[in-house]
Amino acid sequence: MQEKLERYSFILSLLLVTLAFALLLKPFFTPVFWACAIALIFFPVYRRLLQRLPRWPNLTALLTLLLCIVVVVIPVLLVASSFINEGVTIFQKVQSGEIDLSQQIEQVRSAFPGINAFFERFGLDFDQLQERLMNGLMSAGSFLARNALALGQNTLNFFVMLGLMLYLTFFLIRDGEKLVALLIRALPLGDEREHLLLAKFAEVTRATIKGNLVVAATQGTLGGLIFWILGLPAPLLWGVMMTLLSLLPAVGAAIIWFPAALYLYATGDLVKASVLMVYGVTVIGLVDNLLRPILVGRDTKLPDYIVLFSTVGGLIMFGISGFAIGPLLAALFMAFWEIFMREFVNPSGIHGPGTPAPEEVHGE
Structure with missing residues (x-):
C-alpha cells in the first residue's frame, strides 16, 4: 500500500513538474517547433556530412546549420520584408485614392452584366458583397500596416526568437538521434x-x-x-x-x-x-x-x-x-x-x- 501510494505520488508530481515546464516554454513554442522541423528536414544532410567528417560532429552540425540559414532563413526574411513593404505601399495608395477599388469593381460589373443575376441565384447581393470585399481589403491592409510597424518596434524580440531557434536547431541536428532514443525510452506507450x-x-x-x-x-x-x-x-x-x-x-x-x-x-x-x-x-x-x-x-x-x-x-x-x-x-x-x-x-x-x-x- 505504501509503495503504491509513493508511486502515484511520484507520477502526480512528475505530471505537475512537466506541466509547469511546458508553461515555462510556452512563450518559445514557435521557435521550438520550427527548430524541431528544420532539424528533421536537414538531418539527412548532417548524416551525409558526418560520414565524411566522423570525428567532427560539432563542425558538421554547424555546417548543416549554415546551409539551412543560406537556403531557408535568409531568403524567407528577404521575401517577407519585400512583401510587407509592397503591401503597405498599396494600402497607402488605396487610402490616398491613387488606387480606386470601387471603380475597378464597377468595371468588372459593367463588363459582365450577368454577374448580378448570377449572385442573385444564390441569394446574394452584389452590392453588399462589394462593400464587404472593400471592408475586408481595407482591414487586411490596415492589419498589415500595423504589423509592419509592430515588427519594426519589436525587431530585437524577433531576432532573439530567431537566434533561439537556430541555437536549438544546432543541438537537435547534432544530438537528434540520442534525444529520440531517450524519448522512446521515457514514454510509456x-x-x-x-x-x-x-x-x-x-x-x-x-x-x-x-x-x-x-x-x-x-x-x-x-x-x-x-x-x-x-x-x-x-x-x-x-x-x-x-x-x-x-x-x-x-x-x-x-x-x-x-x-x-x-x-x-x-x-x-x-x-x-x-x-x-x-x-x-x-x-x-x-x-x-x-x-x-x-x-x-x-x-x-x-x-x-x-x-x-x-x-x-x-x-x-x-x-x-x-x-x-x-x-x-x-x-x-x-x-x-x-x-x-x-x-x-x-x-x-x-x-x-x-x-x-x-x-x-x-x-x-
Missing part, C-alpha cells in the same frame, strides 16, 4: 507505438514543410513571374499571396490569378487576360499534380479535405506556423486512431489499408 508515432511526426513534418512548401513556393513564383511579365502591379505581393494560398488544397493560387484574369477581360485587355488564364490553368495549376506526388508521395498524403480543414484551423490557432502544425496534429490524430483500431478493435493483427508500419524516425 510501448516501443512499437512510439516508433510509429514519431515516424508519423517526422513524415508529416517533412511532407508539409519540405514538400508542400516547395510546391507552394513554385506556384507562387510562377504566378508572380507572369504578373511581372504582363506588367501587373505588385507582382511580388501577389506571388507571395499565391504561395500562401497554394498551401490550401482545392482552392490554391487560382483565388488570385483567376479574378485577375477576369479583371483584365473587363478592362478590355484580352491578350493579357487570355495569356494569364491559359498560363494559370496549364502551368500554375499543373505544378501541384506534377510536383506533389514526387516531393510528398501519395502514401503519406492526408485526404485533401482533412488537409484543408486542419490547415485553416492551424492558421487560426497558431498563426502562420499553423500551416505545418495543423496537418501534423491531424496526422497524429489519425495515427492514434489507427493504433487503437489495430490493437483494440482488430486485435488479430490484420492491418487496415491505411495503417503504416513502424519506420525509422530519421530515415531518409
